[in-house]
Amino acid sequence: MRLTPLVWVCVVLGGLACREARRPPEGPERASADAGGRVAASAQTRTANAAVAAELPLVDQQDFEDARRGLIGGDGEVTITDAAGRVVWRTADYAFVTGEAPPTVNPSLWRQAQLNGIHGLFEVAPGIHQIRGYDLSNLTLIDGASGWIVVDTLTSRETAAAAIALARRHLGDKPVVAVIFTHNHVDHFAGVEAVLPTDPTARSAVCVIAPRGFLEEATSENVLAGTAMSRRAAYMYGLPLARDARGHVDTGLGKQPARGAIDIAVPTDLIDHTPQELTIDGVRFVFQYVPDSEAPAELAFYLPDQRAYCGAEIVTHTLHNVYTLRGAKVRDALRWSDYLDEALHRFGDAEIVFASHHWPVWGNARVRQLLASQRDTYRYLHDQTLRLANEGATPREIAETLELPRSLRSVFSSRGYYGTVRHNAKAVYQRYFGWYDGNPAQLNPLPPADAGKRYVDAMGGGAAVLEKARVASEAGDYRWAATLLDHLVFAEPDDQEARALLAVTYEQLGYQAESGPWRDEYLTAALELRRGVQSEPLDLAASAGLLRHLPPELFLRSLATRLNGLKADGKRIVVNLTFTDLNESYVLTVENAVLHHERAEPAADAVATVRLTRDLLVRLVTGEAGLRELVFSNDLDVDGSRVQLLGFLSLLDRPKGNFPIVTPKSLSHRP
Numbered sequence: 001m002r003l004t005p006l007v008w009v010c011v012v013l014g015g016l017a018c019r020e021a022r023r024p025p026e027g028p029e030r031a032s033a034d035a036g037g038r039v040a041a042s043a044q045t046r047t048a049n050a051a052v053a054a055e056l057p058l059v060d061q062q063d064f065e066d067a068r069r070g071l072i073g074g075d076g077e078v079t080i081t082d083a084a085g086r087v088v089w090r091t092a093d094y095a096f097v098t099g100e101a102p103p104t105v106n107p108s109l110w111r112q113a114q115l116n117g118i119h120g121l122f123e124v125a126p127g128i129h130q131i132r133g134y135d136l137s138n139l140t141l142i143d144g145a146s147g148w149i150v151v152d153t154l155t156s157r158e159t160a161a162a163a164i165a166l167a168r169r170h171l172g173d174k175p176v177v178a179v180i181f182t183h184n185h186v187d188h189f190a191g192v193e194a195v196l197p198t199d200p201t202a203r204s205a206v207c208v209i210a211p212r213g214f215l216e217e218a219t220s221e222n223v224l225a226g227t228a229m230s231r232r233a234a235y236m237y238g239l240p241l242a243r244d245a246r247g248h249v250d251t252g253l254g255k256q257p258a259r260g261a262i263d264i265a266v267p268t269d270l271i272d273h274t275p276q277e278l279t280i281d282g283v284r285f286v287f288q289y290v291p292d293s294e295a296p297a298e299l300a301f302y303l304p305d306q307r308a309y310c311g312a313e314i315v316t317h318t319l320h321n322v323y324t325l326r327g328a329k330v331r332d333a334l335r336w337s338d339y340l341d342e343a344l345h346r347f348g349d350a351e352i353v354f355a356s357h358h359w360p361v362w363g364n365a366r367v368r369q370l371l372a373s374q375r376d377t378y379r380y381l382h383d384q385t386l387r388l389a390n391e392g393a394t395p396r397e398i399a400e401t402l403e404l405p406r407s408l409r410s411v412f413s414s415r416g417y418y419g420t421v422r423h424n425a426k427a428v429y430q431r432y433f434g435w436y437d438g439n440p441a442q443l444n445p446l447p448p449a450d451a452g453k454r455y456v457d458a459m460g461g462g463a464a465v466l467e468k469a470r471v472a473s474e475a476g477d478y479r480w481a482a483t484l485l486d487h488l489v490f491a492e493p494d495d496q497e498a499r500a501l502l503a504v505t506y507e508q509l510g511y512q513a514e515s516g517p518w519r520d521e522y523l524t525a526a527l528e529l530r531r532g533v534q535s536e537p538l539d540l541a542a543s544a545g546l547l548r549h550l551p552p553e554l555f556l557r558s559l560a561t562r563l564n565g566l567k568a569d570g571k572r573i574v575v576n577l578t579f580t581d582l583n584e585s586y587v588l589t590v591e592n593a594v595l596h597h598e599r600a601e602p603a604a605d606a607v608a609t610v611r612l613t614r615d616l617l618v619r620l621v622t623g624e625a626g627l628r629e630l631v632f633s634n635d636l637d638v639d640g641s642r643v644q645l646l647g648f649l650s651l652l653d654r655p656k657g658n659f660p661i662v663t664p665k666s667l668s669h670r671p
Contacts, residue, residue, distance in 0.1 A: 037530050038246045039504050041103035041511050044476025048512045053107040056410070063317065063412060067118045067132075067359040073170050074120025078134060080162045080260075088158045088260040089135065091119060093243040094250075102245040104511045109519065112318070112417045113250035115359070121166050124360050125306050125352055129171065131163040136254040137187040137356050139163045140310070142303070144281025147177035151310065152356050153191040156260025160191025175202070177281045179265065181210040182312035182356055183298035184217035190262035190546065207280065210267035211289060213297040218264060219550050224561050225327065227655040233326040235661065238520030240527060246507075247523060252318050252417030252516035253357050264546045271299045275346065288343060290314055293336040294321075296329070300343065308352040309367070314339055315374045317358040317412065321419040322381065323427030325517050330431045333382040333424070340375035344368060370413060377414040380404060381421065385428040394437035395426040420515045449664045452490030459484075462492050466501065473505050478512075481505045486662075489529070493663050502662075503529040525662045533660050547618045552579060553597070555617065556586060560595040562652040568593040573648050576602035576609035579617070580637075590651065607648070608640035 032040035041049070080089040094117050101110035119133020127143035139160065140151035148167075154160040168174070176196065181189045189210075197203045234240060237257055238248035248256070269278070276287040288300040294313040302309050313320070314336060322331045353367045354360035361370050381402075388398045399422040408414045416422075436442060445451065459465050465488045472481035485502035488495065503526035510522030556577075573590040587603045589596045602609055616636070638645060659665050 034246065036242070036527075037500075037503070038526070039507055042476065042508050044478075045508045045511045046103045047476075049101070049103060049106055052514065053101070056108055056412075056415075058107060058111055060412075063115055063359070064118075066361060067115050069360075069362070070123035072121045072123055072129070073166070074133075075162075075166060078119060078162070080134070080158050080258075082158050082260050086259070088156055089162070089258045091117070091133065091255075094255055096244055097249060104246050105249055106512060106514045106519070108415060108514045109250060109252065109417060109516060111412075112252055112415075112516075113255075115317075116250055116252075116254050118359075121170055124354050125308055128303070128306060128308060128352075128354070129167065130354065130360075131166055132359065133255070134163045134166070135159040135187065135191075135258045136251065136256060138354075138358075139191075140354065140356075141167055141171070142283060143174075144177055144283050146281055147175035149178040149180065149280055149283060150176050150195050151180045152182055152188040153179065153195050155187040155190050155258040156262055157191050157194045158260040159258045161194035163191075164195050176206060178207045178209065180299075180301070181208070181214055181265075181267070182300070182310070183211065183295035184214050185295055185313070186218070186262065186546075187257060188313075188356055189218060189264055191260075192265045193261075193263035196265065207269055208265045208267045209269045209271065209278070209280070211291060211297040211299040212270045212272040213291065214267055214270070215264070215549065216551075217295070217297040219546065220554050224558050226558070227657045229327050231657055231659060231661070235521050235524045236325040236517045238524055241520065241523055246511075248520055250417075250516045251520075253316065253320075262546050264549050266549065274342065286347075288339070288346070290335075290339040292332045293339055294331060300339070302343075302347040302350065306352070307350050308354065309343060309347045309350040309371075311343070311353055311355045311371075313356045315343075315353060315371060316355050316418075318417040319377055319414050319419045319421070319424070321427075322378070322424040323419075323430070325423070325521060330427045332431065333378045333428050337375050337379035337382065340371055340378070344371045344375065373408060373411045373414055377404065377408055377411075380408065381424050382428050385425045386432065389429055389433065392438075394439065395429040396437075398425045398429060399423070416515045418516060420518060448486075448490045452487040455487040456491040462488055462495060462498070466495075466498055469498075469501060469505075473501060473508075476508075478505050478508050482509065489662070490664050499529045499663075503527075528660070529662055533658050533663075548614065550618075552582070552584060552586065552614075552617075553599070556588065556597040559652065560597070562655070563590065563593070563595045564651055564653050565593040568595075568651045571651070573644070573651075574603050574606040575645065575648055576606040578602065578609065578611045579614055580611050581613040581615070588648075590648065606640065607644035608638055608642065610645070611637040611639075 077095075078089065078091040079087060082088050094113070097110065097113045097117055101107035105113075117133065120131070122130050122132060124130055124140075129141045131139045131141075135154040135156070137152055137154055139154050142149040142151065150164075154163060164176075179192060179195065181192075196206060237251060241247040243249075251257075271287045271289050274288045274290075276289065278285045278287065284304055286302040286304060288302070290298045290300055290312070298312055298314065300310055300312045300314060322333045322336075348368060349364065350367045351364050352360055352362055353370060361367055384402055385398055388401060393401065402421055402425045403409065404414060404421060446454065456462055456465050459468065465484055469481045469484040469488070472478075472484065482502065482505050485498055485505060488498045489502055492498065506522040506526040506529070510519045510526070513519040513522060568590050571590055571593075575588040576585065577588055578585045584599060585602055587598050587600045587606070589598075589603075
């Protein structure tokens with residue numbers, strides 16, 4: 001049995017390799033389809049994208065000047081590989097993002113993709129440097145009296161190693177004396193092993209600064225929902241898509257999540273209030289504690305001597321996600337806005353703002369303008385969503401109605417390259433009111449497959465629905481066509497003509513999307529409709545460095561979500577679990593079809609007592625050791641009935657992580 005509580009981490013960091021699109025099942029294809037069945041932009045899509053180009057000042061070069069400012073050097077085309085020779089990062093994948101936007105890409109997203117493709121080592125200010133474009137996020141170096149203070153360490157050991165090597169070639173071989181993790185998302189800490197000294201004494205002297213709750217959030221986010229979140233992340237980031245003008249072009253926040261090995265470091269100092277002043281290797285910092293904004297545990301900081309504000313990920317060159325499509329706890333748009341307002345007032349003399357993504361902005365007037373527009377974007381979303389909700393509008397009605405005011409719509413940094421007004425408005429509603437919109441018809445609706453069959457029957461059968469959808473699609477009414485075809489595919493999943501037309505419809509919606517994740521969602525759906533869900537193993541071994549810091553309580557909590565309640569109904573089982581290297585014992589009890597755990601001395605009525613080390617647990621989680629083999633080997637010490645222990649383990653489901661999303665699924669809700 002493979003225990004996989006941190007599947008999401010592995011997907012973002014190396015679980016799913018990008019795959020070339022394969023030929024779809026036989027069915028109707030347009031003359032303009034390529035070898036993968038992907039169609040060209042329709043006339044309606046060309047018109048929609050042309051309207052975007054006409055609306056925005058795409059020729060404005062200010063962002064390009066800022067993104068190139070201070071370039072010291074780079075590696076040209078960057079290819080980073082792991083120890084096995086597997087590519088974990090390659091800028092050449094995006095060499096096609098040049099020139100005018102093709103008809104299959106929203107021109108505003110194309111502009112953002114060009115900006116995110118600018119990479120290298122940059123001077124932000126004397127004593128502050130950034131390596132950008134070597135990962136989804138940025139690595140920042142701040143000169144201290146005796147070495148570097150590293151801010152955020154990218155997604156993987158390999159990309160962080162390449163970034164720090166680039167810096168040392170141009171800036172000298174300085175030691176790392178401190179690390180700052182701005183927040184708990186994996187692309188900001190997982191490459192830490194590459195920047196820490198190898199000498200144990202020197203390593204122990206490095207201070208690691210993080211927001212309060214960092215370690216808990218870094219190891220627990222997505223632990224319980226890891227399998228589902230990993231599957232959804234493949235859609236959000238377009239992991240199976242080709243990197244080309246009909247596939248993935250950008251996430252809006254950066255190019256893509258890097259792959260590779262991941263690690264974590266335990267913080268030595270925590271930031272838990274504002275202002276919190278620290279002097280690190282002679283450099284004065286004023287920290288701002290900003291939890292429950294873009295991440296549950298997050299900090300920003302100000303460098304008063306350089307008059308530079310690091311906004312972490314609460315200020316970027318995009319409307320960010322109040323709700324992320326991969327699935328996560330909804331963020332607080334009001335607190336997010338308040339933190340930006342606080343920064344504007346407390347650090348309003350800043351001459352530079354830089355962040356964990358994108359490029360800096362220089363000049364006090366422009367810094368204040370960026371902070372104010374970002375502040376007002378999140379506040380507008382919050383306030384206007386509640387205004388409309390208090391008038392009785394439902395989430396879908398609010399999303400259809402709400403748009404930013406003209407003064408913000410024209411600001412590139414408030415455009416929806418990553419988050420969108422539509423899904424963020426629904427997120428604000430959800431934070432206050434939950435999933436139910438107040439209409440009893442939505443209180444207990446039919447599941448998709450059942451609803452699809454009845455809708456199709458009510459509309460005159462599959463052929464009639466298909467014809468209605470074809471008319472809608474040819475007219476460019478893609479949202480309605482997608483609604484019709486979604487019902488038809490769930491009602492008749494073997495209808496290849498319906499699947500093919502829905503794939504074409506999703507492609508046009510993707511080609512029009514300004515948001516990178518929306519584009520990837522639509523295009524990944526189209527790909528899977530043509531070729532089906534592809535089963536691919538997850539490389540959990542890459543996450544071993546992180547898993548070794550996973551508290552046993554989190555592992556056991558995630559294990560409880562795997563208990564098959566129907567199989568466990570009527571059973572009572574007690575198992576003792578002892579970690580010999582931690583000198584910690586836990587009692588696991590199955591009762592009322594719930595798995596409880598308690599840190600306690602071994603129970604006398606346990607069917608078995610299992611003794612193992614944390615390292616063995618990591619090997620189990622990463623699949624380096626199979627649980628069944630270990631139960632019958634000398635590597636695991638078991639007192640009591642191994643047969644009953646296996647009976648306990650048989651109650652735990654084995655999530656595969658490759659369930660269908662755009663076609664019906666068979667739920668394992670029966671024993």
